[in-house]
Amino acid sequence: MDDHMFHHPDRKAEGEKPNWIDHPGNVRRIVWALAAVSAALLSLDLFLHKHDKFGFESLFGFFAFYGFALPFLLVLAAKQLRKIVMRDEDYYDR
Amino acid sequence: MIASIPPGLIMIVGAVLVPFLPSRVRGAYMLALPLIGIWQLFSLDPGSYGQMSLFGFDLVHVRIDKLSIVFGVIFYIAAILGIIYALHNDDRTEQTASLAYMGAAIGATFAGDLITLFVYWEMTAVTSVFIVWAGKTERSYQAGMRYLIIQVLSGVLLAAGAVVLARETGSFAFDFIGIESLGGWLILAAFGIKCAFPLLHNWLQDSYPEASPTGTVFLSAFTTKLAVYALARGYPGTEMLIWIGIFMSAWPIFFAIIENDLRRVLAYSLNNQLGFMVAGVGIGTELAINGAAGHAFAHILYKALLLMSMGAVLHRTGTAKGSELGGLYRTMPWTTGFCVVGAAAASAFPLFSGFVTKTMILTAAAAEGHLVPYLVLLFSSAAVFYHSGIKIPYFAFFAHDSGKRPGEAPPNMLVAMGIAAALCVGIGVYPDPLYAMLPFPVTYVPYTTDHVVSDLQLLMFSALAFAVLQRTGLYPKELRSTVLDFDWVYRRLGRDWTVFLAERTSNALKTIYADFGGMLNRVIDAVFHYHGPKGLLARTQEIGQATLVITVVLAIFLTAFYL
Numbered sequence: 001m002d003d004h005m006f007h008h009p010d011r012k013a014e015g016e017k018p019n020w021i022d023h024p025g026n027v028r029r030i031v032w033a034l035a036a037v038s039a040a041l042l043s044l045d046l047f048l049h050k051h052d053k054f055g056f057e058s059l060f061g062f063f064a065f066y067g068f069a070l071p072f073l074l075v076l077a078a079k080q081l082r083k084i085v086m087r088d089e090d091y092y093d094r
Numbered sequence: 095m096i097a098s099i100p101p102g103l104i105m106i107v108g109a110v111l112v113p114f115l116p117s118r119v120r121g122a123y124m125l126a127l128p129l130i131g132i133w134q135l136f137s138l139d140p141g142s143y144g145q146m147s148l149f150g151f152d153l154v155h156v157r158i159d160k161l162s163i164v165f166g167v168i169f170y171i172a173a174i175l176g177i178i179y180a181l182h183n184d185d186r187t188e189q190t191a192s193l194a195y196m197g198a199a200i201g202a203t204f205a206g207d208l209i210t211l212f213v214y215w216e217m218t219a220v221t222s223v224f225i226v227w228a229g230k231t232e233r234s235y236q237a238g239m240r241y242l243i244i245q246v247l248s249g250v251l252l253a254a255g256a257v258v259l260a261r262e263t264g265s266f267a268f269d270f271i272g273i274e275s276l277g278g279w280l281i282l283a284a285f286g287i288k289c290a291f292p293l294l295h296n297w298l299q300d301s302y303p304e305a306s307p308t309g310t311v312f313l314s315a316f317t318t319k320l321a322v323y324a325l326a327r328g329y330p331g332t333e334m335l336i337w338i339g340i341f342m343s344a345w346p347i348f349f350a351i352i353e354n355d356l357r358r359v360l361a362y363s364l365n366n367q368l369g370f371m372v373a374g375v376g377i378g379t380e381l382a383i384n385g386a387a388g389h390a391f392a393h394i395l396y397k398a399l400l401l402m403s404m405g406a407v408l409h410r411t412g413t414a415k416g417s418e419l420g421g422l423y424r425t426m427p428w429t430t431g432f433c434v435v436g437a438a439a440a441s442a443f444p445l446f447s448g449f450v451t452k453t454m455i456l457t458a459a460a461a462e463g464h465l466v467p468y469l470v471l472l473f474s475s476a477a478v479f480y481h482s483g484i485k486i487p488y489f490a491f492f493a494h495d496s497g498k499r500p501g502e503a504p505p506n507m508l509v510a511m512g513i514a515a516a517l518c519v520g521i522g523v524y525p526d527p528l529y530a531m532l533p534f535p536v537t538y539v540p541y542t543t544d545h546v547v548s549d550l551q552l553l554m555f556s557a558l559a560f561a562v563l564q565r566t567g568l569y570p571k572e573l574r575s576t577v578l579d580f581d582w583v584y585r586r587l588g589r590d591w592t593v594f595l596a597e598r599t600s601n602a603l604k605t606i607y608a609d610f611g612g613m614l615n616r617v618i619d620a621v622f623h624y625h626g627p628k629g630l631l632a633r634t635q636e637i638g639q640a641t642l643v644i645t646v647v648l649a650i651f652l653t654a655f656y657l
Binding site for chain 1: 349351461465472479480547548550551552553556557558563565568574577578586
C-alpha cells in the first residue's frame with residue numbers, strides 16, 4: 001500500500017468554521033440537558049414499583065444514587081492511585 | 095467430505111499459502127476462509143467427530159454442541175471483521191499469523207478432549223506472538239517475549255493438569271472438571287492465565303496495545319474468550335469464580351481511569367468485561383451461563399469495534415494517547431460515530447448489545463441472592479461507562495482540540511466498523527437470534543420497565559457525575575505517563591533482583607577465587623616442580639639425542655647384516 005495512508009498530513013484549514021459543539025455555551029446546555037434527563041428518570045421512581053430481590057432496589061433513587069456516588073468516588077480514588085503507580089512515559093525503557 | 099474437516103483447520107492450513115500469494119488476491123483469499131468455515135459449521139450436525147484412540151485413551155477431535163457453537167460462530171464473525179479491517183495492511187507475517195491464530199482458537203473451541211485442546215491452546219500462543227511482534231517496535235518485541243513466556247506457561251500447566259487428571263479419572267475427556275483434584279487446579283490455573291485472572295492478567299495490558307492497529311483487533315477477540323469458553327465448559331458453578339470475577343470486573347477500572355494510552359485503556363476494560371463473564375460462570379445457573387456466553391458474544395463485537403476506532407485513530411495520527419488527541423470528530427466523523435456506538439454497547443445502554451447480555455448476569459446474581467457480587471457488578475456497570483463509554487470517545491474525538499486534522503479512516507476500516515456497529519445495535523434491538531444460539535433455553539426478558547429504568551438511572555447519573563467532575567476540574571487529566579501494574583513485579587523487581595543476585599554471585603566467586611586461588615597455585619607449583627617439563631620425574635631427552643641413538647643402532651644393524 002502507498003505511504004500516504006500511514007502518514008496522512010494534518011489539514012487544519014485557516015479560518016475553519018467552529019462547530020456547534022465548540023461553543024462553550026452549548027457544552028453548558030448539554031450538561032443541563034443531562035441533568036434534566038437525570039431528574040426526569042429519578043422522578044420515575046415515584047410512580048414505578050421495582051421488583052425487590054434484596055430489599056433496597058425499590059428504595060427511591062437507589063440506582064441514581066449508586067450510579068452517581070460510586071463512580072464519583074472511583075475517580076477520586078483513582079487520582080490518589082496515580083501518586084503510587086504513575087511514572088514517566090519511558091519508565092520501562094530505561 | 096467437508097464435514098470431515100475439523101472447524102478451524104481450514105484457516106490453519108489455509109494460512110500456509112498466504113505468504114506465497116500476490117497481494118492483490120491475498121485479501122480475498124483470506125476473507126474466503128472464515129466464510130467457508132462458518133458455512134461448514136452451520137452444515138454440521140451437533141455431535142462428536144474425528145474420534146481416535148491414543149495409548150488406550152479416547153480422543154475426540156471435534157465436539158459440536160450448543161456451547162461450542164455460540165463461541166465458534168462469534169469467532170468466525172470476529173475473523174471476518176478483523177480481516178476486512180486489515181485489508182489495507184500488506185504485512186505477510188501478520189496476515190499468516192492472524193489466520194493461523196484464529197483457526198487455532200476455533201479448533202480449540204471444538205476440541206472434545208484435553209489433548210486436542212492442549213495442541214490448539216499452544217498453537218494460539220505461538221501464532222499470536224507473531225501478531226504482537228508485527229507491531230515492529232522494540233517495545234512490541236519485548237512485550238511479545240513476555241507474552242510468549244506466559245502463554246506457553248499456560249499450555250504447560252494445561253498439559254500437566256490433563257495428565258494428572260487422566261491418571262485420576264482414566265480419561266482425557268474435556269467436560270466438567272471442577273476443583274476437587276490437583277489436575278483440576280492445574281487446569282484452572284492454565285485457563286486463568288489466558289482469562290487474565292487478577293495477578294495473572296498483565297500479559298494482556300502489556301502486549302495487546304503494542305501490536306499494530308490491525309493486530310490488536312485480531313488479538314482482542316480470541317485468547318481471552320477461548321478461556322471463558324473453557325471455564326464455562328470445565329468449571330460452571332465453581333463458587334470461587336464468582337469472587338475472582340467480581341474482583342476482575344472492578345479492579346482494572348481504577349487503572350483504566352488513569353491510563354493514557356487509549357488502546358491500553360481498552361485492554362483494561364476488556365479485562366473488566368471478562369470479570370462479568372467469569373462471575374457468570376461461577377454463578378453457574380442456566381441464566382448465568384447463558385449470560386456469560388451471550389456477553390462474550392456481544393463483548394467481542396463492541397470491544398473489536400472500539401479497538402478498531404482507536405486503531406483507525408492510531409493509523410491516521412500515529413498515536414492513540416489521550417494526552418495527544420482530541421477534537422478529531424471534525425475530520426473523522428464516521429469513525430467517531432462508530433466509536434460512540436461501540437461505547438454505548440459496552441456501557442450496556444438499552445437498545446445496544448451489552449444491555450441484553452450483561453443484565454442476564456446481574457439478574458442471575460440477584461436471583462441466587464449473591465448480594466456482594468451483585469453490588470460489585472452494579473458498581474462495575476456504572477464505572478464501565480466511564481472508561482469505555484465516555485473516556486474513549488471523549489478524549490479521542492472531543493475534549494480539547496489537539497489541532498490534528500487527520501483524514502477519515504480507509505474505506506475497508508469503515509466497512510468493518512460499520513458491520514460491527516450494525517451488529518451491536520442489531521443484537522440490542524432484536525436479541526432473539528442470539529438468545530436462540532445460547533447453551534440453554536432462554537426465558538429471560540431484557541426489556542422490562544424495571545431493567546430499562548434502573549439501567550438508565552444508573553448510566554445517566556454516572557454521566558452526570560462525569561460532567562460534574564469534568565466541569566469542576568476534578569477529573570484527572572490525560573498525562574504522558576506509564577502506569578505501573580502487577581507486571582512491575584517481574585519487569586522491574588524481578589529484573590533488579592536478578593541483577594542484584596547475579597552481581598552478588600559473581601562477587602562471591604571472585605572472593606572464592608582470591609582466597610583459594612593462592613592455595614591452588616601452591617599445589618600446582620609443587621606438581622609442576624616434579625612433573626613439569628623440567629621436573630625430575632618428567633625429564634626428557636632432546637630429539638637430537640634420540641635421533642643420534644636411532645642412527646647409531648641402525649648403523650650397527652646395517653653393518654651387522656652386511657657382514
